[in-house]
Amino acid sequence: MTVTEISRLALYGYQIPLNPPLPVGRQRITSRHGLLLRAITDQGEAVVELAPLSGTDMDGEPIDGFSRESLQQLQDELTTLQPQLGSTAALERAAGQTALPSLAWGLGLLALKLEGQLTSRQPRLAPVPLIYRLPNETADELVQRLATLPRDCRFAKLKIAQNDVEAELRLIYALLAARPDVRLRLDANGGFSLTQAVDFCACLPKGSIDFIEDPCRESADCEALHSALGLGYALDAPLNAPDFELSPLPGLRALVLKPMLIGSPAKVQALIAAAQQLGVRCIISSALESSLGISDLAAFAAQETPDEAPGLDTLAAFEADLLVSSGKALCLELGQLPLLASWEAGC
Structure with missing residues (x-):
C-alpha cells in the first residue's frame, strides 16, 4: 500500500x-x-x-x-x-x-x-433482514411483515431465547408457512443452557434453518448440541475475545463478524482467511452502526465476502442518517x- x-x-x-x-x-x-x-x-x-x-x-x-x-x-x-x-x-x-x-x-x-x-461497491447479495417484534405488534402482524419481504430474499434473521419457548417455536413455524422459500438464521445470543438448546432445537424444522447463532451460554456446548441433533451453528460473541483463535469445530457453519467489536481490518481479514481454509462461511454483520458505518461495512463485505449476504439490516429504527x-x-x-x-x- x-x-x-x-x-x-x-x-x-x-x-x-x-x-x-x-x-x-x-x-x-x-x-x-x-x-x-x-x-x-x-x-x-x-x-x-x-x-x-x-x-x-x-x-x-x-x-x-x-x-x-x-x-x-x-x-x-x-x-x-x-x-x-x-x-x-x-x-x-x-x-x-x-x-x-x-x-x-x-x-x-x-x-x-x-x-x-475501500470502494463504494455494494454487496452482490442483499443484506439479511432482521426480524423482531415492534412495540405493540402482534405475532400475526410480524408474520405479515415477513410475508411482504422481496421475493428474492433468501434468508431472514430472527432473535430467539428472549420469550416463551413455545411462543417462539409457533412464530418460527408461522413465519416459514408465510415464506417457505426463506431460510432462517436464528440468533440466541447465548441465551440457552445446553439442555434448553437441545429441547428447543429438537422442535425446529431443521431443513429451513440456515444455522443457529451462539445457541448456548457456554460456547463449548455448541459442539454437544451439534452432536445431539446435527444442527449447524454459528459463532458471534466468542470472536470478540482478544485471545480468540479459530480451530476446526464439528458443526461450525459460519462466523458472524462484527468488525467494530473485533478490531482492525487486517485482523478481520485474517479471520476470514482462516475460516475459508476450514470451509467455514463468514458473514459481515453490524454492531448497530449509523448509515456511515453500515455503508463502509457493505463495501468491506463486497470485497471480502462477496458470496455471502451480510447482516446489515439495522438502519430502519434510526431517526436520521449520518453523512x-x-x-x-x-x-x-x-x-x-x-x-x-x-x-x-x-x-
Missing part, C-alpha cells in the same frame, strides 16, 4: 434516537452514540465511524456482552495517539497496536479509505455535529 501524509485530524460526536428501540442481545437501546474521525490530506479527506456497542440500555442498565471500551476511552486514547498519526502507514501501525477494537477498526478503515482501497443518505428526511452532516477535538497531524 502506498503511504499518504495526513495534515489534519478532527473528532466529532453524534447521538441518534432510535424508534423503535433496537435489540442488543436481550436488552434494548433507544439511542446510538458514537464518534467520527476525519482525516484531511493534500489529495482529499475521509471520515470513519468509531462506535463501540457500550453504554446503557433503555432501563439504564449497562449493555452486557458487547464492547468493553467506552467513548471516553476512545477519545482519551486518540488524544494520546494523535502525534503519531501523520500518515496512512501510521494509522495502520496504531490499528495493529491499540487494545480498543473499535479504534483499531476505525484507524485501519481510515487508512484504507484514504488510499482508495450517507438512504432517503431519510434528515441527514446529519459534519457541520451539524459537535466538534470534540482538532489536531494538526503529527503535532
Whole structure:
C-alpha cells in the first residue's frame, strides 16, 4: 500500500434516537452514540465511524456482552495517539497496536479509505433482514411483515431465547408457512443452557434453518448440541475475545463478524482467511452502526465476502442518517455535529 501524509485530524460526536428501540442481545437501546474521525490530506479527506456497542440500555442498565471500551476511552486514547498519526502507514501501525477494537477498526478503515482501497461497491447479495417484534405488534402482524419481504430474499434473521419457548417455536413455524422459500438464521445470543438448546432445537424444522447463532451460554456446548441433533451453528460473541483463535469445530457453519467489536481490518481479514481454509462461511454483520458505518461495512463485505449476504439490516429504527443518505428526511452532516477535538497531524 502506498503511504499518504495526513495534515489534519478532527473528532466529532453524534447521538441518534432510535424508534423503535433496537435489540442488543436481550436488552434494548433507544439511542446510538458514537464518534467520527476525519482525516484531511493534500489529495482529499475521509471520515470513519468509531462506535463501540457500550453504554446503557433503555432501563439504564449497562449493555452486557458487547464492547468493553467506552467513548471516553476512545477519545482519551486518540488524544494520546494523535502525534503519531501523520500518515496512512501510521494509522495502520496504531490499528495493529491499540487494545480498543473499535479504534483499531476505525484507524485501519481510515487508512484504507484514504488510499482508495475501500470502494463504494455494494454487496452482490442483499443484506439479511432482521426480524423482531415492534412495540405493540402482534405475532400475526410480524408474520405479515415477513410475508411482504422481496421475493428474492433468501434468508431472514430472527432473535430467539428472549420469550416463551413455545411462543417462539409457533412464530418460527408461522413465519416459514408465510415464506417457505426463506431460510432462517436464528440468533440466541447465548441465551440457552445446553439442555434448553437441545429441547428447543429438537422442535425446529431443521431443513429451513440456515444455522443457529451462539445457541448456548457456554460456547463449548455448541459442539454437544451439534452432536445431539446435527444442527449447524454459528459463532458471534466468542470472536470478540482478544485471545480468540479459530480451530476446526464439528458443526461450525459460519462466523458472524462484527468488525467494530473485533478490531482492525487486517485482523478481520485474517479471520476470514482462516475460516475459508476450514470451509467455514463468514458473514459481515453490524454492531448497530449509523448509515456511515453500515455503508463502509457493505463495501468491506463486497470485497471480502462477496458470496455471502451480510447482516446489515439495522438502519430502519434510526431517526436520521449520518453523512450517507438512504432517503431519510434528515441527514446529519459534519457541520451539524459537535466538534470534540482538532489536531494538526503529527503535532
